[in-house]
Amino acid sequence: MRSHNGIERTAVKIFADIKMVVQFTWSCTGSRLFQMHEITTFADRIISLYVLAGVRPTLVFDIDGTLVEHNDAEDVIKDTCTLLRKYVKKLPVLLCTARPESLRTETEKMLRARSLDGYTSLIMRSSHERNVEAFKTREINLWRDSFHPAPCLRFGDNIWDIVSMPCDRYIERFQASCNARCVLGELYIGILLPVESERQ
Ligand SMILES: [Mg+2]
Numbered sequence: 001m002r003s004h005n006g007i008e009r010t011a012v013k014i015f016a017d018i019k020m021v022v023q024f025t026w027s028c029t030g031s032r033l034f035q036m037h038e039i040t041t042f043a044d045r046i047i048s049l050y051v052l053a054g055v056r057p058t059l060v061f062d063i064d065g066t067l068v069e070h071n072d073a074e075d076v077i078k079d080t081c082t083l084l085r086k087y088v089k090k091l092p093v094l095l096c097t098a099r100p101e102s103l104r105t106e107t108e109k110m111l112r113a114r115s116l117d118g119y120t121s122l123i124m125r126s127s128h129e130r131n132v133e134a135f136k137t138r139e140i141n142l143w144r145d146s147f148h149p150a151p152c153l154r155f156g157d158n159i160w161d162i163v164s165m166p167c168d169r170y171i172e173r174f175q176a177s178c179n180a181r182c183v184l185g186e187l188y189i190g191i192l193l194p195v196e197s198e199r200q
């Protein structure tokens with residue numbers, strides 16, 4: 001008799017091997033808090049399945065609006081921070097932010113103060129870099145192609161955090177909905193987080 005775990009492993013093997021040409025999305029509605037919890041629980045499940053199958057995905061997190069709020073106190077966003085802390089010592093964790101390189105020291109200090117340290121790398125934007133979309137796409141693709149060819153789970157509150165740009169219109173329009181989504185692409189899984197109501 002096949003064990004429950006055996007079935008899961010088979011499912012993940014298929015999941016990891018297939019190049020998904022047709023994008024598939026999972027989304028949810030409700031309060032921001034509820035959506036945040038649902039989408040991170042869903043993402044956690046995906047990560048667990050990969051780990052069960054012996055695959056080590058890279059987790060990529062944006063910072064503002066993803067790990068900390070866009071407010072002066074930089075309050076932590078509980079669900080994404082819990083996920084980061086859970087896997088930071090077990091999987092490659094990349095932080096990729098549009099914050100300029102000149103703010104590295106204070107950003108590292110801010111992360112440490114919130115127990116968000118221990119990540120593999122913190123990628124920040126250099127002063128000559130104007131295009132955030134191009135910057136994130138280039139750096140995340142470079143990281144994956146150079147070091148971690150395993151799948152990449154990308155967490156963020158903007159479309160360019162979660163997919164490589166340019167993306168097709170089908171994905172582009174997700175940004176307008178403001179709802180949490182999981183997008184399965186060919187080389188990534190994008191976790192688009194719900195945004196604060198005042199930004200909608
Ligand atoms: Mg952001």
